[in-house]
Each structure stands twice: as C-alpha cells, then as structure tokens.
Amino acid sequence: MATDTPLADPAELATWLRVPADDPLLLSTLRSASRRFRGAVRHEVNLVEDDVITLDGNGRESLLLPVWPTVEVTAVLLDNEALVEGTDYSWSEAGILRRLGCQVWPNRLRCIKVTYSHGWAEIPTDISDAVIEQARAAFRSEPGVKSKAVGGQSVTFETGVTSQWSEAVQRHQVQTGSDA
Incomplete structure (x- = not known):
C-alpha cells in the first residue's frame, strides 16, 4: 500500500499500554497493525482522490466500484468515450455505478x-x-509466540485474530465481482 499512516491514534494506544505516544516500539507496532489491516482489506482505507480503475462490464444496469465509500466520481469512460453523469450514469456512496436511460x-x-x-x-x-x-496484543508479545516455558521448553504459537478484527475486515474489504 502507498501509505504508512497509522489507522489509529498513537496517543490512544499509548494510554492502553502506559508508555509514551512517541515510543518507537509502540509506533512500529501501530504501523504494522495498520499495514496488516490494509493488506487484509486490500485497499488504502484512507481517502484516495482521483483513483483510475478499469472495470469489466457485466451486461447489467449496475456494477460495483471496488472500494467504498465512494466520495466522488469525476469521469466514466465506456470504450474510451466519456459518459455524462445524470444522463448516462449515476453513482452512490456505496460504490454502485448505474447506467441510466x-x-x-x-x-x-x-x-x-x-x-x-x-x-x-x-x-x-x-x-x-x-x-x-491488534497492536496491543502484538506490543507485549514475541511475533507468533503466545507463551513459552523455559524448563520443559514448551512454546505455544499465537494464531488467528479477534472477532472484532474479522468483522471490521469483512465490512471494509474490497468488493468483488461486478454485480450490484
């Protein structure tokens, strides 16, 4: 992804962890969790202006733009010919691009x-x-390790994510297909 901007306020994470907001490990952990979220949803999340995409037609009245919320549609070309908003197409914040007439x-x-x-x-x-x-969980643990014992040499690896993470990823991931 193009940006390394954290998707959460370092000061809020610092409050949870009881460390300064400029702590290098805190900032690194927050950037890592943000990159992981962006990778899971397959888009930038932050506002992206004037993104140009090429889509497949679907033979239907509506199709989905892959990332929402849609803030503005500034141009639609069909076979390299410009269409007119309000006459040839309309769009919604939900990312629906609809043919008119x-x-x-x-x-x-x-x-x-x-x-x-x-x-x-x-x-x-x-x-x-x-x-x-996710950053809170990662801050105090070794990557991939949930627990370890020295005497018996026992190691348990951390797997999975919370339901909160899964629900946020599902809600915000790139829309697939061309059906609306």
Missing part, C-alpha cells in the same frame, strides 16, 4: 474506465479499534 453496461472485459475518489478522511471507529486491539 434503460441502458446496461456491456458484457465485455476492461471496457469501463472510472476516475473516482474513495475512502475515509477520518478513519471509522471500528477500524481504529480493531487496529489498536
């Missing part, structure tokens, strides 16, 4: 080019909470 999108690959802005200027609470939760 009883038209459908052609059922062809790579025939639609869209320039749009998407993401959040202010990160939603469910994302920042999930990132903080």
